[in-house]
Amino acid sequence: MANTEAKSGSKRVLRSNFPRGSYPWAVRAAQWRSLGIAEEDLEKPKIAIVNSSSELASCFSHLDGIAAELKKAIRAAGALPFEIRTAAPSDFITGAGKRGAYMLAARDLVTNDIEVAVEGAMLDGMVCLASCDKTVPGQLMAAARLNIPSLIVACGYQPSGEYQGKHVDIEDVFVGAMHVVTGNLPVDELIGMSRNAIRGPGVCSGLGTANSMHMVSEALGMSLPGSTPIAANSERMFSFVRAAGARIVQMIEEDLKPRDILTPGAFANAVMTILSIGGSINSVKHMQAVATEGGIDVDIYALFERYADQIPVLTGVRPVGQHSIEQLEQAGGGRGVMKRLERWLDTNALTVTGATVAKNLEGVTITDDDVIRPIERPFANQPAIVLLRGNLAPEAGIVKFGIDATKQRKFTGPALCYETSDAAIQALNDKVIQPGVVVVMRGAGVCGGPAMGGGASRVVFAIDGAGMSEHVAMLTDGHLSGLVCKGLVVAEVAPEAALGGPLALVEDGDLITIDLDRHVCDLDVEPAELERRRAQWVRPAPVNDTGWLKIYRRNVSSMPSGAVLAGDPCATQTK
Known part of the structure; x- marks a missing residue:
């Protein structure tokens, strides 16, 4: 059945419209009439407001009020808004169950929630209310997958x-x-x-994963320029909400879609932005997941390696420095950072405004040169995020580093291996972990955790609490909270131990070398000995292998693809 043309001044054929009197038209008209929607409005563009509202966490507690304002703006622009709901994962709440395995697994649940509601109803576009850290990539992944006009609205940080x-x-x-x-x-x-x-609603106030991913969305061109980071429920935030409501209707008219925006150049812009702010290491896998969902041929890991030594750290917002997120917003925010980076950016990249990055950066000024430093006077020339390779991390390992140039950049020591965070913390309290060792915490990858549940961040902060951050190093196939920036920790080591990656073969006493300057993570064990261990290795029994986590573990792909629920499931692989 052919779709009909909208009658609200639009010249576009809308996929949400069906011939009057047809089965799809009739049943939709009956449903929507009961909701108070007039029959004459059925020809208007139909726009999803993707809302992860929840009373479980302050991150999401304000989204209903934002959705109400957005509906007004969309209606005023001549379109029909429909509010839909998704899962609402918050690390500090959702992380309590199953060793934190629901946190990353919920990202892909958000993506699929959106697909079911938006694609099932064949809506014409969507505005996603981005809050806590997994909702942002989940929404961007859905936008890339569905490829309908989409706009991400950052809903702000908490006081x-x-x-x-x-x-x-x-x-x-x-x-x-x-x-x-x-x-x-x-x-x-x-x-x-x-x-x-x-003291109020919104996401974590530092440059953790949530604020980092909000800024990634703007740098990718998927959020309105100047909208990140932003204080939750501020008048400035609501002005962007209203602007988004008007703009999404125009995007539908223009047929401006995510894959027009999410180009390799746009991803390079986002990578450079994250490097310049010392953002969350979780942005690496999240950006790769967005690219994978959109079928975009870009290697985010390679981009971080390419630009790490070129892009200086221009901000010192907590946790990499001592400035506040409020100071970053006031100094110029994400757009100010991009203005500093302009000489390196792909300024021809298209954005949700319909204009290029170059156009969006015209006339942008930075109001505080001590918060967003000039290129010539950075906080640090050494990268805040370093990707390592080597015989322990053939696919990758990631280090988040602060701006303190005195921190250790090379460490060699014997391994002490633990299969759980509880075992590692107990060893720390029992004084088994002593200065000079490399703590290996494994079995916490996307398949083994599953979903990287395992509490690696707890071990890092326990080591810090014991005063050992500068005296030991740590390796894990788990991930770290975006707020982690303590000591020398190599996270997301891939291939993971549960798949028989090299990390699974490490034994207590093996010598490990981590060298940030050479981007190396190596195990000093003879190849013949490693082969002997590999022949004896037995794949561990899966943990938390029920319900949604079982579905996730059996379908998640490996880290180089962004750990999406597509492609070659890592559960079928053995490295």
Whole structure:
């Protein structure tokens, strides 16, 4: 049945419209009439408002109010909004069950939630309300997969507080909790911090994964320029919400789609932006997942390797420095950072505005040169994110580094191996872990965790709490919270141990070398000995192998593809 032309001034044929009197038209008209939608409105562009509202976490608690304003703007622009819901994963809430395995697994659930609702109803476009860190890539992945006019709206960061005269936010609570475990912080002090860390709705206030991915969305051209980072529920945020409501209707008229925007040049722009702000290492796999879902031929890991030594760190926002996210927004935000990087960016890349990056950066100024530094006066010339290769990480390993140039960049020591975070933390408390060792925590990859559940971040912060960050190194196939920036930690080592990757073959006492300057992560064991161990290796029994996590584990692909639910499932592989 052919779709009909819209009658609201649009010249485009809308896929959501069906011939009057046909079965699809009749049943939709009956459903929507009961919702108070007039029959004459059925010919208008139909736009999904993707809302991950939830009362479980402050990250999502304000989204219903934002959706209400967005609906008004879409209606005023001559279109018909439909609010749909998705899963709403928050690391600090959803991470409690199954060793945190639901966190990354929920990203792909968000993507599939969107596909079912938006593609099933054949809506014409969507505006996604981006909040906590898994919703942003999940929404971008859906946009790339569905390839209908789409716009991502960053819904802002939460206000943090003070305790005992000092700044306190959720990162401090996370770190503090593990300091309590190692006996280096009184419980009452942690309780006091938790009571004051969050003063309102929004995402974590540092440059963790959420704010990093908000800025990635803008750098990719999928969010309105100047909209990230932004304070939740601020008038400035609502002005962008209203602008997004008007713009999505224009995008449908123009037939401007995500794959017109998500070019290799756009991904390079986003990689350079993350490097310049010392953003979350989780943005690496998330960007790769977006590219994979859109069928875009780009290797995000290779882009990080290519630009790491070229792009200086221009901001020092927590956790890589001491500036606040509020200071970054006031200084010029993501658009200000991109203005600094303009000489290197693909400025011909198209954005959701319908204009290029070059056009969007015209006239942009930075109001504080100490917060967003000039290229000639960076916080650090050494990269804040380093990808390593070597015989322990043939596919990759990732290190997040602060801007302190005095931090150690090379470490060689004997391995101490642990299969769970609890075992590693117990060894730390029992003084088994001593200065000079490399802590190996494995079995926490996308298949083994599954979904990278395993609590690697807890081990990092416990090591910090024990005062050992500068005295030991750590290797894990798990992932780290975007707020982690402590010590020398190689995360997301791939192939993972559960697939028989080299990490599975490491034994206590094996010598490991990590060298950030040479981008190397190597195991000093003779090849013949490794082959002997490989022949004896037995694949571990899967954990949390029920329900959604079983579906995820059996279908997730490996890290180089972004760990998406497509392609060659890693559960069928043995390295």
